[in-house]
Amino acid sequence: MPKQKRTQSEVCDLEHSNTHQHSRKKGDLSSKPQKHHWKNLRKGAKYEASTEISGHEVDPIFSGHPKSIHILSSPSPIRQALLSWYATVETNRGMPWRKPYNPNLGSKERAQRAYEVWVSEVMLQQTQVITVIPYYNTWMKKFPTVAHLAKSSVDEVNALWKGLGYYSRGGRLLDAAQIIIRDYQGKLPDNAKEMEANIPGIGRYSAGAISSIAYGERVPVLDGNVHRLLSRFLALHALPKSKATLDTLWAAATAMVKDEVNDMDHPGDINQALIELGSTICKIRNPSCSDCPLNAWCGAYNKPKRQQSVPDIEDLCTLCEPLTEEQNGVMAYPMKVKKRKARIEVDAVSVIEWRSVDDRQFLLVRRPDNGLLAGLYEFPATSLDSNHTLNGPGLALQQLLDVVEDSVTSYNEEFPRGFQREYSGASEYHMVDVVPMGNVLHTFSHIKKTYLAQWVVIEGGIKPPQLKCGPGQPELNHEECRTSRNALWLSISEITKANISTGVSKIWKLFLTMGEQESNCSVSTQ
Ligand code: SF4
Ligand SMILES: [Zn+2]
Structure with a gap:
């Protein structure tokens, strides 16, 4: 192939x-x-x-x-x-979006063809045909028309996009679908000029492809x-x-x-x-x-x-x-x-686990709605620059306190590992372990990223620490904040299914591998 x-x-x-x-x-x-x-x-x-x-x-x-x-x-x-x-x-290549041109289609069927070509063109940007085919088929089952897509949420779209990369593409499809419903009665405009001018994410190339294939317009x-x-x-x-x-x-x-x-x-x-x-x-x-x-x-x-x-x-x-x-x-x-040489970036990442006798939950935070990996979840991460002075436990504490309301007592590196399990301080929650996991490398198109990962264990309470409201959500009451989804505590099986990027999946796989090896920590994937 x-x-x-x-x-x-x-x-x-x-x-x-x-x-x-x-x-x-x-x-x-x-x-x-x-x-x-x-x-x-x-x-x-x-x-x-x-x-x-x-x-x-x-x-x-x-x-x-x-x-x-x-x-x-x-x-x-x-x-x-x-x-x-x-x-x-x-x-030859079995592309489900490629269909023989049918001059007898009515305007509704042509608009549906335009939707199919549009979705395939967006998925094909920077991605191989062989990779796109199963994603396209799943997408069309879930969102068979522009109207179905417009009614969905960015989390649903990201869930389907997981693993395809360049996640902003999915969010842009959703935004555009809502505009098509609002301004064009659910049909993509039938000419390239209007498509390019008014539909976000559609440039000259995509407009030409969609309009020539679906509407028969003579555009290149x-x-x-x-x-x-x-x-x-x-x-x-x-x-x-x-x-x-x-x-x-x-x-x-x-x-x-x-x-x-x-x-x-x-x-x-x-x-x-x-x-x-x-x-x-x-x-x-x-x-x-x-x-x-x-x-x-x-x-x-x-x-x-x-x-x-x-x-x-x-x-x-x-x-x-x-x-x-x-x-x-x-x-x-x-x-x-x-x-141009890819930019080098280093992030300190903490896989923060809260555990009790019979429960284990991990903290994920949501990325902003714009920019790289928009709206996806990740382990708390801090970009490291040359001025950075915080050590592993200190950094993890700061990352944790950024998103939880409850106070947490820091881990003291001077004590031997495991000692803090016996700790009894003023705070309900305390760190009991900080374990370096190693480096995870991930390359984006323009960034070479190194994640310096550590595993941070906190104990205390009968539930994980209370999450704060996210920025921009001060109007939410206390209970709504728990479900505001800017940060989440998830179980091991939920993490695997969450909307996380490929780079974060690599960190999670490393964690699971470590867990299998660290018999004293008894990590299970069940
Ligand atoms: S277009 Fe020219 S360079 Fe390209 S495959 Fe054909 S003959 Fe070769
Ligand atoms: Zn020349």
């Missing part, structure tokens, strides 16, 4: 030399290309290209080439080749897969995220769905075919150019042997950065840029 990520990633090793011309195989589905881009290089005024960068010889044809090579001027045979290929692979898509495919196809070696580059690629994607289009060519199929080709053939690594239905037209694949003729200066491409001699294959496209 090929991996698909809707992300523009860096490509690496030079894999495929394409300095040779490719012959179309017998049975290939596309017609012959009408003309070759490279034949259009102008005679005219001479342009002396620099032939050296940083000690590497530069390929002169890519130092000075006409900008017209990046324009898709005759897309018709390319489109036909693409669609013929797509018809043979459309159902440009996700990471299509960006890579078109960059290679147009032999565009320019800063991948610059406005000029994106404008060039959007223009090519638009030409694919707009110019001279036969009414039988459903634009949704053209867009899905581009995405499919990018993710399964024109892959980040090891693109399968010999199987590609577009290889006869592909600029990167058909890059001609070095030649010296260059265009008139006014027709010269000013977008592309020169290629060196080493960058002579399709993998040279799109242009690589250095990734």
Whole structure:
């Protein structure tokens, strides 16, 4: 199963030399290309290209080439080749949201298709198809329509999203569903422009995908897969995220769905075919150019042997950065840029357990409704910076007192472990043990996080310490505060089912493993 990520990633090793011309195989589905881009290089005024960068010889044809090579001027045979290929692979990956276009659907059914495509597109952001399929199926059972979704809560949405990552996506779907019910009678707008302008979380790419697939609107898509495919196809070696580059690629994607289009060519199929080709053939690594239905037209694949003729200066491409001699294959496209280094962050995390003779409960706190891992639960965590001076027990006490009303007496490190079990102080609750658990590493897209975890045991009382009201809830009375859900005491089996992120799950697994090993603590997962 090929991996698909809707992300523009860096490509690496030079894999495929394409300095040779490719012959179309017998049975290939596309017609012959009408003309070759490279034949259009102008005679005219001479342009002396620099032939050296940083000690590497530069390929002169890519130092000075006409900008017209990046324009898709005759897309018709390319489109036909693409669609013929797509018809043979459309159902290969068993995606439940991909359905044949039905021109006879009424407006209600089309809006339902739009909802299905929308949910799948949001789930596919930064996530592989194979991972998304079971989540999509579960989601559609629980929220079969926009109306069902709009009536749910962020906790219900997060529960379904658990394990899929990038949790803010689920919350945004919920917010948008409520707007669709309120302002659009429960139907996603039937054009990309309105969708992009008024539905939160829907950008130009998603709007194009939803509207072309569900409503048949002739609007383009440009996700990471299509960006890579078109960059290679147009032999565009320019800063991948610059406005000029994106404008060039959007223009090519638009030409694919707009110019001279036969009414039988459903634009949704053209867009899905581009995405499919990018993710399964024109892959980040090891693109399968010999199987590609577009290889006869592909600029990167058909890059001609070095030649010296260059265009008139006014027709010269000013977008592309020169290629060196080493960058002579399709993998040279799109242009690589250095990734920004992920930020390093360290959090001190306390798995705080309250225990009595016959009960064990663990403290979880809810993250804010905005930002990273919005609305999910976690063990109390404190970001550590260079000024941080608190030690393990002191930090745990502060974390605990942030969310509970009852006073708790701290653990005294000077006493041997276990001594405090005999402690009898003024406070009802007291820490009896603080055990370092070790480090847990978790990488987000832009953060490398290290959790320094510790296990903190408190005893006293017949129930866990009373929880405070959360910030912004001063109007709640004492009893309501107990259920305000900004913090929770949960049993071992409840923690496993709670809305916690993958990083917090790792800490919990470490805790359970420790418990199995620490026979004197008798941790049970039952
Ligand atoms: S020929 Fe190769 S590089 Fe060109 S579009 Fe096809 S798979 Fe991509
Ligand atoms: Zn160029």
